[in-house]
Amino acid sequence: MSKQSISIMALLGVPIIEHGDDVADVILKALETSNIQLLDGDLVIIAHTVVSKSEGRIVRGDEVSVSDRAKEIADQNGFDPVQVELALRESKEVIRSDGALITETKTGLICNFSGVDHSNAPKDSYVLLPENPDRSASDILRMLTNSTGVRLGIVITDTQGRPWRKGSVNLAVGSAGINAFKHNRGKQDLYGRTLKRSTVCQVDELAASAEPLMGQADEGIPIVIIRGYEYEDGSERSRDVPRPKSEELFR
């Protein structure tokens, strides 16, 4: 018998995060406020803005000098030139710059504006993605495990667009304590047939599960706990999710 239910619980009382705040500490305090005790197997899903702000990955717009290239892309598309400039700085390759600014970031994520965002950033500022989100997840995991003694998984999320489908969805940019993929190969289907290949990106699905509670506006719920999902750890991290160039279906 499989598990019969999964709960997704909001952590209440998470303050607005400042550079230097300890995210694990913020989580432990919010757990207390929310009257939730972490149990073995719980997953902690964290909006990247929390991690980025704690790591000082915030840039004031008036401190950014905009290059000619950024100005040109911004002009052609009606984009914010500072956001374009920061997106270019965060990228290792520009994949598309007409109609949308799609880049590959230095950590290999393919996304709009290299994940550089103006909303939920302090006044006149921009939030960048964490420099190494898998490492950030590992750091938070280690500290939470030390404090609580239970087995946990961490997923750091961002809400991003998709090439074939309208609307954004929350997905995993960093993870620790849980394998990025669930491999079903070798399991049997309903009719007893062995599955030849079926790999599910479980960290993306868990990230998506958290967004309905997190929201994109002033909900003030950047951290949620998912309880009741059975998962395994492994060596695959969120950095392994983007397709390498050779395997991409389109570029």
Add this chain to the structure above:
Amino acid sequence: MSKQSISIMALLGVPIIEHGDDVADVILKALETSNIQLLDGDLVIIAHTVVSKSEGRIVRGDEVSVSDRAKEIADQNGFDPVQVELALRESKEVIRSDGALITETKTGLICNFSGVDHSNAPKDSYVLLPENPDRSASDILRMLTNSTGVRLGIVITDTQGRPWRKGSVNLAVGSAGINAFKHNRGKQDLYGRTLKRSTVCQVDELAASAEPLMGQADEGIPIVIIRGYEYEDGSERSRDVPRPKSEELFR
């Protein structure tokens, strides 16, 4: 204060579905078996295989005559020729046929093999997507609403690959009673700034939330209930999610 938790509950005792079974009836019986009573605002998430089988969208492989074109694509890629043939029949356009068979289906979905699948299909058979999944969702919604008297949302799901990211995720192929998108434009962010644009594909996120319980193998949980998510209905359905050709980021 936002909602503080969301529950995702498996419906137990869903039988293997046969052509002609009434899906609403199956759901009502499984709710009884699972000792769950539908409440106002509950969402019923249904794997498309349940709907497809009830609608007779199953094809026996030995009854399919494979065209030269399908044979060629199958040979070049090591694919199953019958699956390729069915995928071509279900498609209105082949987007890519080297390394992957990506098509646009007659209902406008862009996916691998037009959603034609061999796993969780009866012996030697293939399951197709429902002919009109939004209509199927509406039919199921109407019958469930008549029986229960509560406001519900329905999402019919399939697990599909993504162009830029490895691993599949569950997404919405049909929906009713819930708008496909959540529009955040005009809401305020944490710092009181008004969001200019932020559209989330909530039906895809809810589909993804259900997969961790549903699984891809012999879990026998093709239907789950999501409780506690606040949503609105509207005129946007799952058919509105795929980007029209002119808006696609890659083709």
